[in-house]
Amino acid sequence: MKATIFDIKEFALNDGEGIRTTVFFKGCPLRCAWCHNPEGLSPAPELYIKKNGCRNCGLCKKDCRHPECKPFGRCIHICPMDLVSVAGREWNVNELYDMLMRGKAIYESTGGGVTFSGGEPLMQSEFLFEILEMLRGKVHTAIETSGFASENVFKKIASACDFVIMDIKFISGELHKKYTGCSNEKILDNAKWLIRSNIPHLFRTPLIPTITDTEDNLRAISDFIGEEKIELLKYNTLASAKYASVGRVFDLNISSEEVSIPNVSFFKNATVRK
């Protein structure tokens, strides 16, 4: 079985307990206006060109004999600055398993493990289920998900891992649709199920100035989760950095001066992560 993965990050500090490795699955059904991993949106491998440092030497545009370059119209094996690459490659499940198990010692000694993120990891749920099963009992596993998946898929995956980190972005279906392109009906249902389950979990809300960080929205989220633990993530204005590299446009205009921490005192069990 194979999955398309666009990054594997060692020593991920913000994706759960202990020292962790995070696997980023490619492809996401949501289109959040503030997404900071635009290379995780499309499920297919895509050209990723860093602009900074380009000397316009044109080498990447010349014909090459590599079959792997053909679909992209650029040579990915020639840039002297290594600015031209492909985001996303297929991983075989055994290959990924071997790679992740290499970190077993440090995961164990620090109470860490492996986190599957994205994109939306539940979009490649069969592969995800398989790797979770392989790691079960050997390495602590977590997922970071938008929760946008069918009830069956969500339950199956959540039950197969040790920890679930799930976003709640909006309670209002209308706003959710407006800023992410999708309905939040399934998300909220899955969240309710997660709350009732005995699977260890953590909710997260990105604090996007004037979008998700409004008092109305935050109060609604607080009411929805009640006593549940939630992390509120401060918006990072570097989010736009990678858009041009994958030929996308970042529409959100928020300067660092506009980023502040709103009143969150009404949350019963929240921490703000800066």
Add this chain to the structure above:
Amino acid sequence: MMNKALYNFYIVDRSYREMYRKEFDRNLAEEFHSADLSDEERLIRRFELLCEKEVAHIHDFEKIVMLRTNKNIPECFTDGEWAERRKNHYIHENGYVSNLSPNYAKVIEKGLLHFRKDANEYGVRAIDACLSVCDRYLEEARKQDRQDLVKIFSQIPRYGARNFREALQFFRIIHFFLWLEGDYHNTVGRFDQYMYPYFIADIERGVYTKETALDLIEDFFISFNKDSDLYVGVQQGDNGQSMVLGGTDKDGNDTYNMLSELCLIASEELKLIDPKINLRVSKNTPLSVFEQCTKLTRAGLGFPQYSNDDVVIPALIKYGYAPEDAINYVVAACWEFIIPGVGNDIANIGALNFPAVIDRAIREAIGSAKGFNELLERTRSLIFEECDKIRASIHDVLVAPSHFMDILRDGKKYNNFGIHGSGIASAADALVAVKKYVFDEGSVTPERLISALDSNFESDAELLHKLRFEAPKMGHADPEVDKLAGFIINTFADALDGKTNCLGGCYRAGSGTAMYYLWHARELGATADGRFASEPFGTNFSPNLFAKIPGPISVIESFTANDMTRNMNGGPLTLEFASSIFNNEESMRKVAELIKYFIMRGGHQLQLNAVNLDTMKAAQKNPELYRNLVVRIWGWSAYFVELDREFQNHVMLRQEYTV
């Protein structure tokens, strides 16, 4: 609370440097030459003359006094004499004593008069010259009615210190005179061990609380920065004021104590480049110590540097150090392991250029070799050849006498020479690339490789990309590269093993580069790891600057993959972290855990930096706004804006982990 007046005077304002310092303008070398004086006489006479000129300055805001008023230390030998000396002798660096650690513990306990009894003529004169300066301080203290200092200078340095403050002032006196003698890279040694009895006695008697003791320590730390601009090495900041904290005792217990902790806090609060903090740790070091240290790392000074007792001590014993000495090791100016009191090692006497040797082996063997093993055999014989050359070049070592330093030492028990090894990652990466592409896959012909190297890759951008960005690298935790690195490291040790140097000591192979990461690299053309001609190597025991690295864990795994106990001259793995990751407690703890992981895996030495690339860029544009920005260079830290551009740029290129 930091002493603001003191800090402003010595660190911010600095006008005392112009106000108090006077040029010593006699041409002593010519005078000594005309009088045909012996080396011994020259050194003692210079010391006496400089001491005569020293003027005592005491300020009401300082507790630890003494600053240098001689702007310069005149030469003892004429250029002609130096040329003559170099003809028949190996002269290390500038020919004076350096990189030693005296027996501070004993001197501070006994006082100088104790040593005067048995000293030779020169020792007596050195002590007397030193006392005459201290008496001037006593006089000045009386004049200013500084009863605290009158009491202190009536006791020390003639007699031993009776309390913590006297012990600190005594240290300052010793250190001051070592520099004045012309000795350089004078290290601080196991400060928290030899000072602890004075410290804890005063704490127990209620003389200090933890807070007031910290104030005094900060006052003392500032004293390292009073004259440090006069202690120039390769660059400003390279001055060897290295302090060692913690360490295991003979029973395997961790000796980290309250004083160690206060030193870490003092360094973190003051954010000064001196003293340079080193920590001796082991598998028994609790995580809380690493967490405390990580707070210091966050301050951005490039401290502390860690040395792993579990690895270093057995390795030193293997070299022939007595266990009771090995257990007492400290670091020299940067990271070289030396023994306080009894060591006379020259820990940085030479350096092997790994990438140059590998490049030569590849060029000589690639066309004719029937298999990769033949290339390895060629590599092995070239490493032996180069080491033999280095050894042959070091004969009849002549170091100028150091009368004051000799009083503070118990002898010259160890006379070992340390040889750095530069560019290990570049060398191993080149070997693995040739193995993979030329020998295993056959996808690159020898001719294509050599012509690409000769053209500095101008002729073959595709091969450049393959070698530079697609080939396995040290830092990938790829067993094949790491094994080849092990081959190079072990061959280096083999080539020096069992050889006796001209002082009767052994040779120690090392993993440090010192400035050779630039110097060796400058003279080397393009190499098979995809490195351009003259492009710098990584510093010390670190990945190639351009290697794409999955993260710090892979780097740690690569750089702890090999047994280093036969290459224990010192030289750390360096990890650079974006300063932004230190912004919360949880991340700080994870960094501490990472350090512990390195130690548990048997890594020998580690140094972490918190860096901010944007700040460095801004500092290059507006240096005047960033006078206090500190960065780590190779075994020492410096003010960024005081560095030459070449050093600045290298710091900016190093691998940085953002999370």
